[in-house]
Amino acid sequence: MKTSIYHITFFDANKSLYIQFHNCNFRCLGCIRRLGIWDSHLSREIRDILMSFYRDVESVYLSIDALRSIALYTKDFLDARIAILGGGEPTADKMFREVVEILNGIDMEIRVLTNGYNLDRYIDILGDVDAYIVLSIKSIDRDKHLFYTGRDLDTILKNFVEVYRRGLRISIETIDIPGFNDPSDIEKLAMYISSIDPSIELIIDSYIPVPQTPWGRPSETEMLEAGKRARKYLKNVYLRGLEISKPIGNILLIHPPLPLKVSPCNK
Template sequence: MREEQLKTHDAINTTVYHVAYAPAIAKAYLFHWGCNLKCRGCLCNKEINCMALEENLDVVLRDPKLPKPESPSQFLPLDHLMDTLSKVPVKEVLFEGQEASIDPAYGAITKALKEKFHSYITLNTNGVKLPDLTYTDEVVMSLKAVTPETYREYTLHTNNRVLRNFAEVYDRGIKLRAESVFIPGLIDQEETEKIAEFVGVIDKAIPYRIDAYFESGADNPWRRATAQEMAAAVAAAKKHLINVTCTQQTAKKLEKTDLMYEVVRLY
């Protein structure tokens, strides 16, 4: 039986190009390549590996006009991915990167992780496509914007399917969280409140996190969000939701001691 499983895994390619790991909480982070949106402020314009690695703690304030990182040239087949993770305890796995949901092997990876490690599995996704969520415990969906014109301006796509998929995940009883990025001059306080209102109609208890935009993308006109703007955005969102938080880096460069957990590279 073990030999059959290895043969099956060996035949499965994934889009995983980078694996990070937090030893203190036994959590693995799988980074997938490829996306079905073209977000103008995408982090991958600056960095494609985990921002919590020591060498990447300066990402937020890197010059956005620097050349984009090179695309990865190597990807982990499923058997190699499982071998890599077998070297450490794995209680949790977060799927992220560009867009994990479009990896054809998503269902196979989550199944293998459940069978081998019994891990808690979270999917970070833009919500355009829902993969096989049979073995997924939690979905964190980035809603970007709910106003169609704003969403299209930022992503070059429509958001009808995203909003439907958000409601579908909730209806299926899968634990669900919402996220968006606050971008002054585009996805501002008014739009952030609209996102919160949309989520609140489904369930006021769904957690919502607002991330502060930092300059990413050489041609983007937007500036970083201020602490005052983030506080106002949170207050606006709390009109519709119970649990609203935000993230914002104010230091020019983080230090390892600033991190809640140390993160290292496995691949």
């Protein structure tokens, strides 16, 4: 049986595999995949080739055995140590449990980038493998969250609390979206997180405009204001793009293979 894993890249700076799942159980209005489904850290040349050659993404879905082979290869020859599961939504894959077991079985550190909606189904195995959870909360306002994602917020907050109660490592991500999820909204999210544990890390991303949405990119001043407000309640707040930089080093395309002779190495 195949997974919905369609794309894997390797970052030599921290020896990590970024494993992307195609399926998702949300329909986020500002989803970055509207701009492209291939890793944005790869060169434009490589992404254009992938986009033109692999129009049928399901044709490159990996089987469990193929994933195991790729993971073992990267561990043996590239010294891969970390498997970052993203997408899409990793927990929307029916083979998610098997994927986690395979990666843990070859001593990979596992990090899961998730919207949190299905976390209750997998808390047991994620706890068993000591996975690190990065939970994205698009808005702490229930109506806004439903509007933006098509899913209710209460399920996610319930799962967040349960993950924390079980002792799993967890960080929260949110997005500074001017006029929608702005500094005042992010402050309310920080207040909520602090009510659980003020030491929980909050990462604030800068919204990247996508077609057919009314929102623009926040200014540096707006991002700094969001960080300032969040730090009134939380000890660990980081602004992606300002305080968290893009990966440095080589980025290798692992899957799918390039159909043409183009170097998969990016600086």
